[in-house]
Structure formats: C-alpha cells, structure tokens
Amino acid sequence: MNLHLNFSSTNKKSSLNITGSKSETNRLLLLQALFPELKLENISISDDSVVMQKSISRSQKVVDIHHAGTAMRFLTAYFAIKENSDVVLTGSSRMKQRPIKFLVDALQQLGAEINYVENENYPPIRIKGKKLTKNKVTLKANVSSQYISALLLIAPKLENGLELVLEGEITSIPYIRMTLALLNEIGIETSFENNIIKVNSKLKTQNPEVKIESDWSSASYYYSIVALSQIGTQIILSNFKKNSFQGDSILVEIYKSFGVETTFVENQIILEKKEYKCSSVKLNLIESPDIAQTIAVTCFGLGVGCRLEGLHTLKIKETDRLEALKKELSKLGAMVFTTDSILQIAPSTRIKENISIKTYQDHRMAMAFAPLALRTNLIIEDSEVVSKSYPTFWDDLKQIGFEIEEIN
Structure with a gap:
C-alpha cells in the first residue's frame, strides 16, 4: 500500500502514547x-x-x-x-x-x-x-x-x-x-x-x-517532526525515563542542535520547538545507529549539512541503509556522499515535490522520511512495513495533523 502524505495545519500541542520498546x-x-x-x-x-x-x-x-x-x-x-x-x-x-x-x-x-x-x-x-x-x-x-x-x-x-x-x-x-x-x-x-x-x-x-519503557527509536520520528515544525509546536510522549537503558535516548542532546527542547515531567517527555542556529552537524552514531536515518532526513529537511559517522552496521540491516538513504535523498534533490561507514549531506534549501520514496522492506525508511511531509508532499511506498516496529504509526501521524491518503 502506497500513501500520499502532506501536512496542512499543526496542532500546537499534541499527546501520544508510544508502544513499549521493541529492544x-x-x-x-x-x-x-x-x-x-x-x-x-x-x-x-x-x-x-x-x-x-x-x-x-x-x-x-x-x-x-x-x-x-x-x-x-x-x-x-x-x-x-x-x-x-x-x-x-x-x-x-x-x-x-x-x-x-x-x-x-x-x-x-x-x-x-x-x-x-x-x-x-x-x-x-x-x-x-x-x-x-x-x-x-x-x-x-x-x-x-x-x-x-x-x-x-x-x-x-x-x-x-x-x-x-x-x-x-x-x-x-x-x-x-x-x-x-x-x-x-x-x-x-x-x-x-x-x-x-x-x-x-x-x-x-x-x-x-x-x-517496559516506551521506545526511543519510535520517539525519534516525533523529534524530527518537531524540528521541522513552527516555533512553539509541542508534542507530549508517554512513558519515558530520564535515566533510560536505551541508547537512542541520546536524541535529547542531538536534537537541541535543531531547536528541540525536551522536558521530563513524571513519566512523560514534552518536545517543544525553539529558535536555533545550526548550519551543519557532525555526529558519530556508532552507539545509536538506528536513529541515523531519522537524523539524516531531519538535516535535509532543515537545509542543514551533516556528516554522520560510525554507521558500518547499517549495511547489514533490513536493507543496506546507507545505499537506500543515498538513493532516496538524491531523488528529493539532496547531494549525498557515502562510504561503508559515513553518510554526508550538503546543505540545501530545495526539496523536490511529490517524490515517491521506496522503503526496501525497511520500517525505518518509511518512518524516517514521513516527517518531510511538513516541507513537501511525498509518497511512501509499501507503507505497511512500519508494522515491524510501530504498527500504529500512520494513525498516530493523523492524530497530530498529517493528511494521509491511500493511492494505487
């Protein structure tokens, strides 16, 4: 099933419950x-x-x-x-x-x-x-x-x-x-x-x-959404701990560069978009490779250059994620360079419209690219792959203002 995604208006404040961590x-x-x-x-x-x-x-x-x-x-x-x-x-x-x-x-x-x-x-x-x-x-x-x-x-x-x-x-x-x-x-x-x-x-x-704590890898897509949203946008996510066992909780620090502030209140996190200044980032993700796709797409959507290192394990995931990212970002107009362990994207302000994103039987490809609907209309192919880790993903996006239409 292919989905056409766009984003008309944002609820300034949204709340979601995310399923327990798969890991x-x-x-x-x-x-x-x-x-x-x-x-x-x-x-x-x-x-x-x-x-x-x-x-x-x-x-x-x-x-x-x-x-x-x-x-x-x-x-x-x-x-x-x-x-x-x-x-x-x-x-x-x-x-x-x-x-x-x-x-x-x-x-x-x-x-x-x-x-x-x-x-x-x-x-x-x-x-x-x-x-x-x-x-x-x-x-x-x-x-x-x-x-x-x-x-x-x-x-x-x-x-x-x-x-x-x-x-x-x-x-x-x-x-x-x-x-x-x-x-x-x-x-x-x-x-x-x-x-x-x-x-x-x-x-x-x-x-x-x-x-079981909720899944920080799944939370990464909302960090991306808030980063690509207007200043003042808030999303509240349930059942997260400040002292998490999950390595992807490094999102709290990484997304500060993109203007996302995280506040812990009891068992919730509040993500809020603030003003920021960032033209490029360099990150070693050897300890959290599952959020590499999300960060790469966020950077492209914001026009921020990035160099992501420590990604050698991405080549043996559901797909060769480095090659998949390079192909799909390039279709959107990105200038992308990869090696066996590095992905680099040049700063760019131009994003092509109505591009169809191939997901390669990889749940994270579908979910990482979805937030780009805040910046351009796009199509996600084989959208049902999200069920591997987050079956309610598309329903949750609809809750916070995404317009999603099934197409042939």
Whole structure:
C-alpha cells in the first residue's frame, strides 16, 4: 500500500502514547521464557515482538521469524540451550542474506550443536538444544551488539554462567548495557570491565514484575517532526525515563542542535520547538545507529549539512541503509556522499515535490522520511512495513495533523 502524505495545519500541542520498546521487550520475552515467573507490562505491539512471543510459546519443527533480525539472533541462542529441542530457524529472503556466523561460532565454542541448512554462515540453521556447561567464549567486539546480547541473555541459565571476552573496539555499547541493566533489574549479577563481561548463573529472579519503557527509536520520528515544525509546536510522549537503558535516548542532546527542547515531567517527555542556529552537524552514531536515518532526513529537511559517522552496521540491516538513504535523498534533490561507514549531506534549501520514496522492506525508511511531509508532499511506498516496529504509526501521524491518503 502506497500513501500520499502532506501536512496542512499543526496542532500546537499534541499527546501520544508510544508502544513499549521493541529492544527491551524482546530481551525480556526471552528472559521470561527462561524465568516463567516474570510478569511484563507495556509489551511492544511490533511485528518483531509478536513473532518473538509466538516462536517461544509454540512447539514447532520450523520457526519462521520473517524479517525479525532481533528474533533471529536471540532465538538462535535460546534454542541452543533448550534441552531436547530440534528446530530449524529460518526467515525471509533478506534474512537469509544476513550473516549469523559470529553468533553460531560463539555458541559452538560453548558446546552448542548448530548446522547450516542452505548456505554456510547464513540462515536457515538447524539447532539441537542441549545443556551447555562451558562458560568462556571469545567474540569480535565490532559485530552486531545483538550477537553479544543473545549470549548474555542465556548466560544466567548456563550451569556456570558466562565469561565473554570481546576482541577489539566495541560496537553499540548502549545496547549491551541495556541487556546487562535488564539482567540486573531481575536480580542477576553482572560485571563489565575493560572488554570482559561476566554474568552469574541464576535459578530464579528477584524482581518478577517489570514495566517496559516506551521506545526511543519510535520517539525519534516525533523529534524530527518537531524540528521541522513552527516555533512553539509541542508534542507530549508517554512513558519515558530520564535515566533510560536505551541508547537512542541520546536524541535529547542531538536534537537541541535543531531547536528541540525536551522536558521530563513524571513519566512523560514534552518536545517543544525553539529558535536555533545550526548550519551543519557532525555526529558519530556508532552507539545509536538506528536513529541515523531519522537524523539524516531531519538535516535535509532543515537545509542543514551533516556528516554522520560510525554507521558500518547499517549495511547489514533490513536493507543496506546507507545505499537506500543515498538513493532516496538524491531523488528529493539532496547531494549525498557515502562510504561503508559515513553518510554526508550538503546543505540545501530545495526539496523536490511529490517524490515517491521506496522503503526496501525497511520500517525505518518509511518512518524516517514521513516527517518531510511538513516541507513537501511525498509518497511512501509499501507503507505497511512500519508494522515491524510501530504498527500504529500512520494513525498516530493523523492524530497530530498529517493528511494521509491511500493511492494505487
């Protein structure tokens, strides 16, 4: 389904409830499978989390996680320690192009029995669950943090816990710290010193009730909307914490450059557009790559030049996000330069009208470009991809003044 977006008038003040964090939810769903006494509140309604829940709760010979990359990584580890299980874990055609080798190698170091079904190093994989007694593993530090988190999440149920040694410079540290913080919250002891992470084994949790914070990645689109809006525009978002586990909460600092002020009031954040002066920004997003698309589009919409670094993991996401951004921004009139880890956009005040944005089966492409409707009419192709992380996104945009029309 393609959508035509424009923006006629803004409510100066709007309020929205955002679903629970997909990142926190999927971690806690796996922990709940290991510790059934856990009770979770504000679970994400994203496709990825629904897939995660179904895959854990149902007994199946073949588990198809479709496009859910987090589920692929976390369930690989989960099924590896689920004794007497025998599962083929597979996904979409794109998922079969996303490497799983580093995680499989690490699990095999611990004694796991995992084999490739089609192509070496890629899903689908066959996993025969068994009790793992080894407790030391080494992993390259610059791989996806989801590989690391997958190992940490199963660690409490390993007989001797886990000592994980990371070699080299670590990617996406906030996501690792989120995993450790959630383990700590339910009473599991961990340590993270230099490049060594230790997780103790545990039979039972100490804190069986956890309220999941709303998703900062989803909040990023409203930061972009406020940045592109008139001075004085406010959007209030629910269930966010000042001391968040989520790395994307760095939005609070980054968007100050674009005139967005964040105020924390109880469990809400108030975003308000203020005056600002900014002609260019340079950011290293190695610790928060999921907001790179949002920031790039915001900068283009404001006519602000940007250089975004630390983006090497974007090439193995739902699509090659660097290449996708370059193609779609260029269609709108942007001058874009990319390498394997950098995206650079020249300052520009011209935005082309009625351009059709391809989304490449990537939810973040659809949502990152949507705020540009404040500056130009545009078309979002295959708009339903947003359900991967934020199924109510288009309805929520309508609530705050966007005009959205289905087209053929």
